Amino acid sequence: MSLEIGVILPTSSPQPGQAILGDVRESARYAEGLGLDSVWSTDHLIASAPMLDSSVVLATAAAVTERITVGYNVLLLALRPVAWAAKQINTLQLVSNNRLVVGVGTGNPAHGDIGWRAAGVEFSDRGRLTDEALAVLPNLIAGKPAVLPEPIAGKLGVERRLSSGEADAQLEVTLSPGSPVPPIFIAGTGARAHRRAARYGDGWATIAMTPDEVRANLASINELADGKTLKATVIAPQLDGNAAEQLAAYEEAGAERIILPPTGNWRHDYETAATLR
Template identity: 55%
Template sequence: MTLEIGIILPTSTPDPAKPILGDARAAARLAEASGLDSVWSTDHLVASAPILDSTVVLATAAAATDRIRIGYGVMLLALRPVAWAAKQIATLQYVSGDRLILGVGTGNPAHGDVGWRAAGASFAERGRRTDEALSLLPDLVAGRPVVLPDGTEVALAPGATMPPVLVAGDAERARRRAAAYAEGWVAIGLEPSEIGAHVAELSALAAEYGRPPLTVTVVAPPLATDPGQAAEQLSAYAEAGAARVVLALPGPEWQAGYEFAAKIKEQL
């Protein structure tokens, strides 16, 4: 089984003391030149550390490259009015030549609710609003008429190809959301030994909705620091059923992370 390798763009960090804010254009170009399959931007309005706007970052990455896929990793869909989110998604599809992957999540509680309050969005209802938005997105992105929850009828133009959707989250509710609305599920730090059970569960859930089996994407897989050993670990992910891994950056020197990913890619 072929394993796609993506990498996070230098646009945010889990550690406020070590912000990873680099040149998104240079990073995207380097990822493409290294043969990687995708680049990803994290998303929030106010996180626990500095963070750039994901849509602007992905538009920059798209403009700087020709082949590589660009992905929300992941978009907090309920943080935005759904029609506005659909406009951003459709426009990114248009300017990138249909290279977008739409990762969707409900947000890590570790960031708190300040960003949600600042956006005028409900933190408590983010799960329900995410489900609601996912049900409307395909028609909105395609430019078909849609009746919004408040009764407003809208058709966005120009329409675009709906990108593949990946739903993130470790809870059973997130996996059920993925089965209902998405082509894939995203987990953080999953070990190869844990993938098989999730693949079986996702297939069963998707069957309940009359949908095909879901792909599995693992973000920030725990890897050895030696490229050869890391490549062997990634082969184990592929054998276990993962379709993609997205590598996180080890620190502010983002170039080192990209060079490491390139060495792994060469050995797979």
């Protein structure tokens, strides 16, 4: 079986009020020592439970490991100016020796809109801003010229009077140094997320879908993908007594990677994941 098995670093929790905060260095080294394929950091500014900054977490994990993939699961790209996000991504690529994978999503509504408001982003704009960012992200990461809308003062909450000519201005940006563009997968299950994955993604991600649901969604996405064939990352898959057969069913349905959910005891979680692998 070529299915990759990943785990989430102990820096967040899907359950409100139940913090899972552990030693990032120790947990990343432990996952690598067990032979796991990847470690992941959840991303948000203000969530329903405590959460560490994902870029700092991944930099820490990369610094104490040599082989294991490190990844965003998933990066809320629209929370940040895209040039800053690209700078963090290409720096992580360089310091990790190209071990980064970037999942991109638009955020779980269960966390509310407070984090978006704090970042000066309208919650209702997050899908549009994600699409706009994805359109220029690869060039920015690679150190190639990218054209951004300018000025951005309004997005930063700064008052500025603009003439109609200024409002339509654009800014050409080149980040240096560039890096290889990491694999980018796009999360989401709606029609707009399918189109986003087909257009911008190297893969697609979903939470807790069955193998049959994964197969059906991938078929829909790949019909839109203009010659690409995307595979799936399945987060928190539905596994029970016969996990080996279920993992094989996910792989047959088009999954390339499984990310197991945290339970509150990361050592036990990682050992379970290693046994499954």
